[in-house]
Amino acid sequence: xxxxxxxxxxxxxxxxxxxxxxxxxxxxxxxxxxxxxxxxxxxxxxxxxxxxxxxxxxxxxxxxxxxxxxxxxxxxxxxxxxxxxxxxxxxxxxxxxxxxxxxxxxxxxxxxxxxxxxxxxxxxxxxxxxxxxxxxxxxxxxxxxxxxxxxxxxxxxxxxxxxxxxxxxxxxxxxxxxxxxxxxxxxxxxxxxxxxxxxxxxxxxxxxxxxxxxxxxxxxxxxxxxxxxxxxxxxxxxxxxxxxxxxxxxxxxxxxxxxxxxxxxxxxxxxxxxxxxxxxxxxxxxxxxxxxxxxxxxxxxxxxxxxxxxxxxxxxxxxxxxxxxxxxxxxxxxxxxxxxxxx
Amino acid sequence: xxxxxxxxxxxxxxxxxxxxxxxxxxxxxxxxxxxxxxxxxxxxxxxxxxxxxxxxxxxxxxxxxxxxxxxxxxxxxxxxxxxxxxxxxxxxxxxxxxxxxxxxxxxxxxxxxxxxxxxxxxxxxxxxxxxxxxxxxxxxxxxxxxxxxxxxxxxxxxxxxxxxxxxxxxxxxxxxxxxxxxxxxxxxxxxxxxxxxxxxxxxxxxxxxxxxxxxxxxxxxxxxxxxxxxxxxxxxxxxxxxxxxxxxxxxxxxxxxxxxxxxxxxxxxxxxxxxxxxxxxxxxxxxxxxxxxxxxxxxxxxxxxxxxxxxxxxxxxxxxxxxxxxxxxxxxxxxxxxxxxxxxxxxxxxxxxxxxxxxxxxxxxxxxxxxxxxxxxxxxxxxxxxxxxxxxxxxxxxxxxxxxxxxxxxxxxxxxxxxxxxxxxxxxxxxxxxxxxxxxxxxxxxx
Numbered sequence: 001x002x003x004x005x006x007x008x009x010x011x012x013x014x015x016x017x018x019x020x021x022x023x024x025x026x027x028x029x030x031x032x033x034x035x036x037x038x039x040x041x042x043x044x045x046x047x048x049x050x051x052x053x054x055x056x057x058x059x060x061x062x063x064x065x066x067x068x069x070x071x072x073x074x075x076x077x078x079x080x081x082x083x084x085x086x087x088x089x090x091x092x093x094x095x096x097x098x099x100x101x102x103x104x105x106x107x108x109x110x111x112x113x114x115x116x117x118x119x120x121x122x123x124x125x126x127x128x129x130x131x132x133x134x135x136x137x138x139x140x141x142x143x144x145x146x147x148x149x150x151x152x153x154x155x156x157x158x159x160x161x162x163x164x165x166x167x168x169x170x171x172x173x174x175x176x177x178x179x180x181x182x183x184x185x186x187x188x189x190x191x192x193x194x195x196x197x198x199x200x201x202x203x204x205x206x207x208x209x210x211x212x213x214x215x216x217x218x219x220x221x222x223x224x225x226x227x228x229x230x231x232x233x234x235x236x237x238x239x240x241x242x243x244x245x246x247x248x249x250x251x252x253x254x255x256x257x258x259x260x261x262x263x264x265x266x267x268x269x270x271x272x273x274x275x276x277x278x279x280x281x282x283x284x285x286x287x288x289x290x291x292x293x294x295x296x297x298x299x300x301x302x303x304x305x306x307x308x309x310x311x312x313x314x315x316x317x318x319x320x321x322x323x324x325x326x327x328x329x330x331x332x333x334x335x336x337x338x339x340x341x342x343x
Numbered sequence: 344x345x346x347x348x349x350x351x352x353x354x355x356x357x358x359x360x361x362x363x364x365x366x367x368x369x370x371x372x373x374x375x376x377x378x379x380x381x382x383x384x385x386x387x388x389x390x391x392x393x394x395x396x397x398x399x400x401x402x403x404x405x406x407x408x409x410x411x412x413x414x415x416x417x418x419x420x421x422x423x424x425x426x427x428x429x430x431x432x433x434x435x436x437x438x439x440x441x442x443x444x445x446x447x448x449x450x451x452x453x454x455x456x457x458x459x460x461x462x463x464x465x466x467x468x469x470x471x472x473x474x475x476x477x478x479x480x481x482x483x484x485x486x487x488x489x490x491x492x493x494x495x496x497x498x499x500x501x502x503x504x505x506x507x508x509x510x511x512x513x514x515x516x517x518x519x520x521x522x523x524x525x526x527x528x529x530x531x532x533x534x535x536x537x538x539x540x541x542x543x544x545x546x547x548x549x550x551x552x553x554x555x556x557x558x559x560x561x562x563x564x565x566x567x568x569x570x571x572x573x574x575x576x577x578x579x580x581x582x583x584x585x586x587x588x589x590x591x592x593x594x595x596x597x598x599x600x601x602x603x604x605x606x607x608x609x610x611x612x613x614x615x616x617x618x619x620x621x622x623x624x625x626x627x628x629x630x631x632x633x634x635x636x637x638x639x640x641x642x643x644x645x646x647x648x649x650x651x652x653x654x655x656x657x658x659x660x661x662x663x664x665x666x667x668x669x670x671x672x673x674x675x676x677x678x679x680x681x682x683x684x685x686x687x688x689x690x691x692x693x694x695x696x697x698x699x700x701x702x703x704x705x706x707x708x709x710x711x712x713x714x715x716x717x718x719x720x721x722x723x724x725x726x727x728x729x730x731x732x733x734x735x736x737x738x739x740x741x742x743x744x745x746x747x748x749x750x751x752x753x754x755x756x757x758x759x760x761x762x763x764x765x766x767x768x769x770x771x772x773x774x775x776x777x778x779x780x781x782x783x784x785x786x787x788x789x790x
Contacts, residue, residue, distance in 0.1 A: 159647025
């Protein structure tokens with residue numbers, strides 16, 4: 001029982017990341033009809049927004065410490081962040097410590113800007129082209145973006161820790177009256193799950209309860225008719241691309257304390273997120289979210305030693321195996337609509 | 344009726360000219376084609392095959408820095424670096440055998456097929472006489488086999504799997520870096536001393552060749568001193584989030600987690616383990632501990648604060664105080680502004696060792712170089728007295744046990760040396776079971 005609860009909890013945070021990326025993918029596919037293979041790169045760029053802000057906040061000047069020496073035996077040059085000078089050491093440390101949550105504010109405008117630039121600058125030229133062309137150009141774009149990040153930030157992972165207040169873990173088992181030390185869960189993963197739930201809820205509320213959202217939903221259902229009504233649906237879809245980029249970016253920002261970001265992290269999530277979209281049903285937002293959590297939890301279960309001992313290698317193929325079974329039994333995915341990608 | 348003009352003298356003359364003509368190609372070309380890429384001009388070309396793209400690109404960049412420094416020193420530039428402290432005095436700073444050293448580079452991408460292709464290109468198109476570099480055992484084994492076939496020398500870079508000088512060893516290949524067995528042999532006594540002999544260990548192992556040999560080595564050495572292995576789970580090489588593998592560790596009753604991971608795997612699994620608060624837990628009445636068998640400074644940087652207090656092993660560290668290490672750190676540090684990594688060190692040393700062997704052999708011929716390196720004993724290159732063992736072409740030297748530093752002074756000052764394990768403690772028989780199954784074969788001159 002402990003093991004089951006533990007793997008469900010583990011699946012939740014992994015599923016949160018899948019769900020957030022798949023949500024953005026579905027938004028773009030539903031509105032613009034574009035299969036965006038650069039979406040994982042947007043997740044990665046979001047993570048590097050956190051790295052960038054952390055570096056900006058940690059900008060330092062050198063102070064020579066005569067009492068210590070560096071590796072060449074010269075007096076040690078110690079970096080003192082400017083925020084220490086401006087706000088005092090304690091306040092400066094707190095500001096740097098909270099750089100990941102602060103990065104959310106930094107990432108939103110940056111990601112919307114990148115999203116809109118991507119859509120206007122490149123992707124709009126491929127709307128009427130076959131999906132294969134779209135996949136090729138967006139995949140190429142993803143590689144270009146990750147190489148740019150690698151050029152400036154290097155290939156190694158860059159540690160970007162959570163605020164001190166959220167490091168460490170809590171004993172979930174003891175909290176619910178079970179044996180202590182059996183179900184441990186890190187605070188930040190709980191924060192990530194809560195954050196994902198809020199973002200997903202906000203996107204749904206935006207689409208459901210605002211006029212903008214209503215037009216976008218109408219455009220997703222029948223783009224031509226909405227256009228004939230005199231509504232500039234293209235402009236709204238461009239904004240939706242920006243919002244989808246921001247969702248992926250925010251997911252990336254909050255993911256940095258879980259795994260140190262590197263230039264390749266987007267690709268690691270991209271393929272799985274596409275499977276999530278297909279399993280959830282192409283173009284279905286609730287389907288993407290549901291499939292994200294479902295596959296995240298299943299992946300966690302497949303990593304259990306007992307399961308691997310029973311079926312060796314299952315941890316590497318579980319998601320694809322489930323995708324095959326679901327697509328065989330429900331060809332449109334869990335919540336797919338008729339007519340999507342079937343013409 | 345026809346009349347022949349053939350005379351006895353004419354026949355002899357013609358036969359002599361024809362004979363000389365037939366023999367000419369072998370007389371003059373046998374030397375030129377005696378071995379692959381024999382340098383005939385005033386220069387000699389070395390091939391540096393390092394990861395310039397992909398996940399180990401930063402490590403590859405450090406290797407390349409070291410190679411450029413070594414070439415500079417071999418050609419008489421800079422301060423000469425470890426050529427001044429090297430026990431062999433064959434190198435004069437005038438290139439190798441008087442030929443100026445030039446180099447070409449290839450990108451392994453940390454993929455065996457890409458590494459073989461770049462090595463092949465450097466041998467066939469650029470005329471490289473020796474190939475060196477790499478940051479992965481898979482790549483080392485693949486390129487070593489290629490060099491054996493092509494008839495050039497391979498001086499391995501960073502490769503830690505037992506198999507490189509075990510079942511996949513080749514006569515034309517040489518490894519200066521230490522291996523999984525040596526890590527286990529060096530770490531076990533330190534772990535026993537720090538954590539006791541009654542421990543239950545849980546292994547997470549990267550699902551590829553290096554992971555298997557490292558797990559085997561660490562298990563063998565820790566079990567020999569009384570530790571019990573409660574579970575060993577293989578993790579996919581592509582895994583980024585290890586939470587689902589780490590969460591069950593406490594439920595298994597283990598009180599020690601051994602992470603047989605390297606690179607991004609190590610950074611992520613260690614970060615996840617610390618996030619799950621494993622190090623704050625008490626199991627079986629003991630503080631929970633984590634061990635990382637193979638440390639690299641570049642990876643310790645990626646894991647940040649999480650490496651503090653965690654034991655591991657390393658081939659070399661810039662804080663060593665012997666003359667060779669101090670000289671190398673000074674040369675490298677003054678040129679590049681930061682201390683060299685262990686990958687940089689082993690690559691620099693391998694280049695010097697190759698050049699020195701050629702000088703001592705008096706020839707670039709691979710079999711002569713092999714003979715000069717086999718059983719070669721040297722000192723002054725940063726690891727104390729070292730032997731290039733003839734039976735498997737593995738260097739035997741002291742091994743460092745290190746620990747994540749509690750109060751680092753810079754981003755390069757992340758590890759502290761806990762113990763320098765003497766070479767005798769990490770030496771094994773050539774036919775040790777962990778290295779069984781392969782044969783060096785004969786050296787190949789190619790051509």
